[in-house]
Amino acid sequence: MRRQNVMENETLKTLESLRSVHWNFNEKPVSREDIETIVQHSMKAANSDNLTDYSVIVVTDPEVLNTITGGESQGKAATCLVYAIDQTRILRCAKALGYDQYQPLHRLYNFFIMLGDVFAAAQTAVVAAKALGIDSLMTNFSHRHHPKEIMKLLNLPEEYCFPVIQVVLGYSDRDPKQTRGRLPMKHVLHYDQYQPASEAEVQAMIEEMDQVYPEYISDQYKHALDWYFNEWFIEWYDEPTYRELYECLRNSKLVYEPD
Incomplete structure (x- = not known):
């Protein structure tokens, strides 16, 4: 009975229906209203210290999208939400209040916190989009296709800002039954203590991926x-x-390098 009730839960139904559309979008555009609804609800995700330490750049121009994806989008008219770590706002607030020397301490700690915030918001955007009947692709092309050039094209600050993950939105005619599977939960879930996979379980995973x-x-x-x-x-x-990715991230000053 409980399992039946679970499957009737609308939120869980939405999660169950999630699938990545690998640029297989049709020409139907995502409305501005839906874009803003998705971003607004993505901001409901957990956020450290409530600082909203990220920005979202909406890319709708097919030519720009094709450029920043290194041709991956194939000129398709999809909408892309570029989620970027962004500490520039809090630094400007500090300066406005007279804290001219303020710099975030323990930057590696902050960097992990910001990554968690960005990924939580991006995944929530995926769920919000699906609830509206909009398909999506979560991707990281900003890591693979000259991040410095992408940042310049999107007018992102060179310091204390870095594009981390992208959510592409659109509509697909693809059959939902073609969704790729994941490893069974038995390989992933651990209670109380981590249990290394046995040789038999490793072989099972290899066969499952086949x-x-x-x-x-x-x-x-x-x-x-x-x-x-x-x-x-x-x-x-x-x-x-x-090396290009490393240099770009180092120059952003988001990760502190000890002397």
Whole structure:
């Protein structure tokens, strides 16, 4: 009886229906009213010290979106919410009150807090969008496609601000039954203490991923994870990409470097 009641819960139904649409959006636009409803409700997510230490840049121009995604969007007319860590507001408030030397202490601690705030807001945006019948894709193209150039194009401050995660919004004609699965909860959930996976459980996970991604099994790759470790895992973050990302983040001053 309880399980039946759970499945009748509208919020849980929305969560159950979540799926990532990988740029498979049609031409139907997302209205400004819906965009603002989604962002407003994403701001209901938990937030450290209630500082709202992020900003949201809405990208609706297909050409701009295609540029900042490195061509991933393929010119599609989708809406993209760029969620960026942003401490510039609190620093300006400090200066306005006479705290000219104010700088956030323990920046690594603050950085983790801000990451949590940004991801909580972005995921809440995904849920809010789905509740409105709008599909989404959560992605991190700002890490892979010249973040410094993306920040300049979006007029983001060079210091104390950094684009972390993006939520692409739109409508898809894709069959919801095509949604990809996740690992069963038995591999993820631990009570009281963490329990390392047994060899049998590791083999089970490998086989389960084969069932989720059969198209990656071939003469070259016996298992789907073989493809993942040989191609996908190393595709985006080569050495130049990593160094550019690191330099951009370091220059933002969001992460403190001890002398």
